[in-house]
Amino acid sequence: MSASTGTDDVVQVRPLRVRRVAIPAATVVLIVCVIAALLLRRTSSGLLLTVSDQVSMVGIGAVLAGLILLTVRPRLRADENGVEVRNSILTRQYAWSDVRGISFPEGASCARLELPDDEYEAITAIQSFDGEHAVRAMRDLRALRRRIGQLE
Known part of the structure; x- marks a missing residue:
């Protein structure tokens, strides 16, 4: 999809x-x-x-x-158990308790998961040149996080 x-x-x-x-x-x-x-x-x-x-x-x-x-392989899948980030080569899963925030820094080409110890994981499935699609994806992801009680 x-x-x-x-x-x-x-x-x-x-x-x-x-x-x-x-x-x-x-x-x-x-x-x-x-x-x-x-x-x-x-x-x-x-x-x-x-x-x-x-x-x-x-x-x-x-x-x-x-x-x-x-380059078409990236995918983000999030549910109540956590977030799975699949970039071009690697796939990583994070529990919501490990996610400190979800951001899209100004000027960045893709979104990212903020992790403990000032680390982050690029979410290449949400890219700036996708425009409104990226905005909608960030809203959906943040709304899911709020619904399951893992507020930023």
């Missing part, structure tokens, strides 16, 4: 604009690599590409597309 779904029990958020850019970009990269692998059998300099070179080119395209698609 790409939108913020704020029900009484669960808030789940995924970024919107990154998905709109990254999925087509990954598709284009893969298609370009496949076409290049098929068309570049012989170059003007006399270099002959073998089947293994072509397979490697498609493989490189697949790896690049996969790396691009890592």
